[in-house]
Amino acid sequence: MATRVRPSSKRCAVIGGSGFLGRHLVEKLLDRGYSVSVFDIRQSYELPGVTFHQGDLCDKQALLPALKDVSLVFHCASPAPASDDRGLFERVNIQGTRTVIQACIEAGVQKMVLTSSASVVFEGTDIENGREDLPYAKKPIDFYTETKIQQEKLVLEACDKDKGFLTVAIRPHGIFGPRDPQLVPILVDTARRGKMKFIIGDGTNLVDFTFVENVVHGHILAAERLRPDSPACGKPYHITNDEPIKFWDFMSEVLVGLGYAAPRYHLPYALVYGLALLLWLLALILHPLVSFKPTFTPMRVALAGTHHYYSCDRAKEDLGYKPVVGLKEGIERTVQSYPHLRQGA
Numbered sequence: 001m002a003t004r005v006r007p008s009s010k011r012c013a014v015i016g017g018s019g020f021l022g023r024h025l026v027e028k029l030l031d032r033g034y035s036v037s038v039f040d041i042r043q044s045y046e047l048p049g050v051t052f053h054q055g056d057l058c059d060k061q062a063l064l065p066a067l068k069d070v071s072l073v074f075h076c077a078s079p080a081p082a083s084d085d086r087g088l089f090e091r092v093n094i095q096g097t098r099t100v101i102q103a104c105i106e107a108g109v110q111k112m113v114l115t116s117s118a119s120v121v122f123e124g125t126d127i128e129n130g131r132e133d134l135p136y137a138k139k140p141i142d143f144y145t146e147t148k149i150q151q152e153k154l155v156l157e158a159c160d161k162d163k164g165f166l167t168v169a170i171r172p173h174g175i176f177g178p179r180d181p182q183l184v185p186i187l188v189d190t191a192r193r194g195k196m197k198f199i200i201g202d203g204t205n206l207v208d209f210t211f212v213e214n215v216v217h218g219h220i221l222a223a224e225r226l227r228p229d230s231p232a233c234g235k236p237y238h239i240t241n242d243e244p245i246k247f248w249d250f251m252s253e254v255l256v257g258l259g260y261a262a263p264r265y266h267l268p269y270a271l272v273y274g275l276a277l278l279l280w281l282l283a284l285i286l287h288p289l290v291s292f293k294p295t296f297t298p299m300r301v302a303l304a305g306t307h308h309y310y311s312c313d314r315a316k317e318d319l320g321y322k323p324v325v326g327l328k329e330g331i332e333r334t335v336q337s338y339p340h341l342r343q344g345a
């Protein structure tokens with residue numbers, strides 16, 4: 001009689017493992033003795049101990065070989081929020097996540113950890129010390145957020161102890177660190193174009209920025225604590241640095257660290273948000289004729305001018321989470337890692 005080989009608990013797959021967070025996660029998993037199978041639409045590096053599978057996660061047949069003999073799957077793939085492409089977000093984050101779940105069940109995967117986002121509850125207005133029981137945003141701020149909500153619901157609803165398929169979602173916020181393709185590069189590009197002179201609003205709004213290694217730590221704890229008797233089954237967890245900082249202080253520290261001037265002049269929030277909305281609408285209407293991508297999108301302006309910080313008490317209680325790198329050290333290490341983005345480089 002053919003016996004099915006039980007996948008090793010130290011063999012895992014990282015979907016989206018070529019990305020910023022995914023690669024940091026892969027590196028930490030290797031350090032901890034896991035062997036890793038990466039599935040991504042592109043291959044961005046090579047590492048001993050990692051098997052790469054290149055393909056689109058919407059294609060179940062392409063996914064299955066990457067999940068062979070794997071007991072644990074991390075799903076951290078998503079199109080970049082800046083693409084603002086509704087069709088792409090729906091295809092990858094919603095239909096693609098359905099396919100990932102089906103493929104995991106078919107391949108006998110036992111645990112799945114989704115990288116969701118704390119933004120699933122953000123509607124563009126203040127959130128102070130938000131807990132996981134806040135309702136999902138009824139009016140999500142953009143297509144990215146809208147599809148992250150659907151994605152998280154799909155994954156958490158798929159948790160089924162009887163079938164032996166356990167799921168959990170990690171909701172990070174404002175991830176930063178070495179090799180981030182988004183936050184620091186966009187910030188520096190905006191500064192180089194002379195557009196980082198202004199503070200939107202009064203500059204006192206508190207925000208979470210989370211060093212990438214803390215986000216990785218939260219993912220691995222969730223995976224290792226996820227068992228049929230664990231409170232983590234089918235639940236979302238905020239993972240932050242647990243050190244909310246003024247949005248504009250964080251921006252200034254990064255800018256000054258890289259040799260640029262800190263923003264100084266204040267502009268009223270409502271005015272900038274209104275202009276950003278107008279530009280976004282113009283870009284949408286004129287899209288077939290002219291293509292332009294405004295830097296100050298309504299989403300970025302809302303993130304820059306409101307409080308959005310979250311409690312990670314639930315992760316502390318259920319997962320034993322505690323940040324492993326403080327904000328000050330995280331910022332220093334990030335700034336050091338971008339010599340090519342320094343002023344004058």
Ligand SMILES: NC(=O)C1=CN([C@@H]2O[C@H](COP(=O)(O)OP(=O)(O)OC[C@H]3O[C@@H](n4cnc5c(N)ncnc54)[C@H](O)[C@@H]3O)[C@@H](O)[C@H]2O)C=CC1
Pocket residue numbers: 015016017018019020021022039040041042055056057058075076077078079080092096115116117118148171172173174175176181182
């Ligand atoms: N960067 C941030 O501040 C935050 C990110 N997140 C979430 O964290 C996750 C990772 O984000 P990052 O590492 O920042 O992004 P990233 O863009 O660096 O990585 C995403 C990876 O997904 C891959 N991918 C995209 N579409 C795919 C497809 N159809 N099939 C296979 N692979 C595909 C990309 O090639 C890329 O390597 C995402 O789910 C994102 O929504 C959540 C909160 C904050």
Ligand SMILES: CC(C)CCC[C@@H](C)[C@H]1CC[C@H]2C3=C(CC[C@]12C)[C@@]1(C)CCC(=O)C[C@@H]1CC3
Pocket residue numbers: 081116117118119173174175182183186187190295296300301303304
């Ligand atoms: C032009 C400036 C006003 C802002 C420059 C920095 C921004 C690019 C970033 C500040 C907060 C960041 C953020 C995200 C992307 C990059 C920022 C807008 C996310 C939208 C990434 C995906 C998420 O799930 C939530 C993040 C919130 C914070």
